[in-house]
Amino acid sequence: MNSLLAIDAGNTRTKWAVLHGETGAVLAHGVLSDDTIPTAWQHCDRVAVANVAGKAQHVFLEHQLRTLGVLVRWHTSTVQAAGLVNGYTQPEQLGVDRWASMVAAWQYYQRSCLVVNAGTALTVDMIEQTAAGQARFIGGIIMPGMRLMQTSIGNAAAGIVQGSGVFQDFPLNTQDAVYSGSLYALSGAVDNLLQVLGEHCGQIVPCMLSGGDATALLPLLHKHVLAREYHLEQNLVLQGLWYLEREYS
Structure with a gap:
């Protein structure tokens, strides 16, 4: 099955979900609590990460995800995406968690x-x-x-x-x-x-x-x-x- 592992690495928790690649339906989800890779991660075709928790968390996740052997994309905020224009003075400095949230909200409300x-x-x-x-x-x-x-x-x-x-x-x-x-x-x-x-x-x-x-x-x-x-x-x-x-x- 075409599926995406999405990871939201925040300052307090690292949340994750496996999403159907075509529909976006949530197939599995959880909070990363230790060094153990959740079983659901093993069958994903690619990974998307939003990390605002700093370099140490980036290094940790990079190490964990390397074992999956799939494409990992570390997302950052861009000038525009998914129909939404980023008006931040320096678009790349907008927290990627905020950017991803706004993209999802815009798609929901239009x-x-x-x-x-x-x-x-x-x-x-x-x-x-x-x-x-x-x-x-x-x-x-x-x-x-x-x-x-x-x-x-x-x-x-x-x-x-x-x-x-x-x-x-x-x-x-x-x-x-x-x-x-x-x-x-x-x-x-x-x-x-x-x-x-x-x-x-x-x-x-x-x-x-x-x-x-x-x-x-x-x-x-x-x-x-x-x-x-x-x-x-x-x-x-x-x-x-x-x-x-x-x-x-």
Whole structure:
């Protein structure tokens, strides 16, 4: 079977999926947790990697993938791909995880949309569909994610003990206050960019969310923001790699 192994090497986890080469259907997926090569990798025809975890992870994966004996493509952000134009000042400096996510989101919506990755960092990126029908990445933000926010305030403020809180509309203990404040900050950033993009496009725009903390963000967005369209897709980078690979076929 024609199949693609897609690997998303992030700062916290390395996720992977085996995708059907023709349809993009997910045949197997998981998180790489040790040096053992998953059995599902053995039957892939080619590999696509998005690595934002640095040189050490590149070397590790390169060593692991060499044993497969198939083509391995290390993707980077480009000026354009899969119908999307990259408007970054220096396109190659855009994180490839953000680029792959936007490519996948554009293919899903085919209209102006917001793309959110809620991981170690929160990235919120804006895609505009022009009057001519062209899709263009027109800007985005990067800010600390949930864990970074909670850790930073715990490290900087005396008397705040690191701990796990839960979201409350009216927090009455420190852990809940820190957790709820962090979640409000992240959801507020998403909502603000939704408003900015919507005003720019002259219409309400949908929002695609991915990343480990997306499930924590989504209920708050649904709870406090009306008339928005949200879609949760945990394999967004991996799906984007499948679309990027089609550029070479």
